[in-house]
Amino acid sequence: MLNHILKSRPDRAGTTIERVWTYELTSVIAFGGRRRRVYRRIVALSGARPGDRVLDIGCNGGYLARLLAAAVTPGGQVAGIDPSPPAIAYATRRAPASAAFAVGTAQDLSEPDGSFDVVTSTLAVHHIPEPDRAAAFSEMFRVTRPGGTLLIADFRPSRWHRGPHGLRHAQAIDLVPLAEAAGFRVEAHGDLPMLRYIRAVR
Numbered sequence: 796m797l798n799h800i801l802k803s804r805p806d807r808a809g810t811t812i813e814r815v816w817t818y819e820l821t822s823v824i825a826f827g828g829r830r831r832r833v834y835r836r837i838v839a840l841s842g843a844r845p846g847d848r849v850l851d852i853g854c855n856g857g858y859l860a861r862l863l864a865a866a867v868t869p870g871g872q873v874a875g876i877d878p879s880p881p882a883i884a885y886a887t888r889r890a891p892a893s894a895a896f897a898v899g900t901a902q903d904l905s906e907p908d909g910s911f912d913v914v915t916s917t918l919a920v921h922h923i924p925e926p927d928r929a930a931a932f933s934e935m936f937r938v939t940r941p942g943g944t945l946l947i948a949d950f951r952p953s954r955w956h957r958g959p960h961g962l963r964h965a966q967a968i969d970l971v972p973l974a975e976a977a978g979f980r981v982e983a984h985g986d987l988p989m990l991r992y993i994r995a996v997r
């Protein structure tokens with residue numbers, strides 16, 4: 796099912812997901828009923844709290860961004876970016892007042908320096924072309940305020956996935972050196988169902 800919802804983009808944005816409903820369904824099934832619990836844990840690990848400005852990179856239909864929006868209310872704001880226009884349209888239709896979505900890529904963020912207290916990204920790093928991942932982490936560093944937090948989660952190694960994109964799921968990306976090379980201090984890492992996460996501080 797997975798390879799039918801992916802689109803390789805000629806502009807090196809990455810492998811985008813444009814069939815948002817199908818992705819949502821796939822994700823619910825893949826997490827085996829634990830998706831909400833896992834993503835709530837990600838919100839807690841990110842430390843997002845009322846009043847915070849949060850950027851969610853590779854937000855797709857905005858599932859995590861909506862949970863983050865609840866965590867930063869009142870007074871906070873969540874921005875979600877993704878290179879997939881249908882995903883951004885889907886997220887925008889469902890956006891609470893404290894969230895806004897825009898088309899964009901991790902390696903070329905349009906947000907100003909130091910403009911976020913928290914930057915998150917779940918299951919998106921393996922979608923970014925490998926040669927562009929260092930630039931993506933540099934951009935995350937640039938837009939995080941000094942003392943702000945980065946929370947990244949991606950697949951743990953698994954033999955479960957098949958097909959060309961599945962191979963990227965099977966080979967877990969080492970997130971720690973990417974974050975450290977960009978200038979972050981990694982203060983925690985660990986495993987969640989299906990995922991491996993790091994939390995780092997600028």
Ligand SMILES: C[S@@+](CC[C@H](N)C(=O)[O-])C[C@H]1O[C@@H](n2cnc3c(N)ncnc32)[C@H](O)[C@@H]1O
Pocket residue numbers: 807808809810811812813822852853854855856858859876877878879882899900901902916917918919922923924
């Ligand atoms: C597997 S989905 C993850 C969606 C969501 N964060 C989640 O946890 O369910 C990966 C997302 O990364 C996006 N993506 C692909 N290339 C990207 C890039 N260069 N920068 C940011 N996001 C990218 C895809 O369009 C897709 O929506």
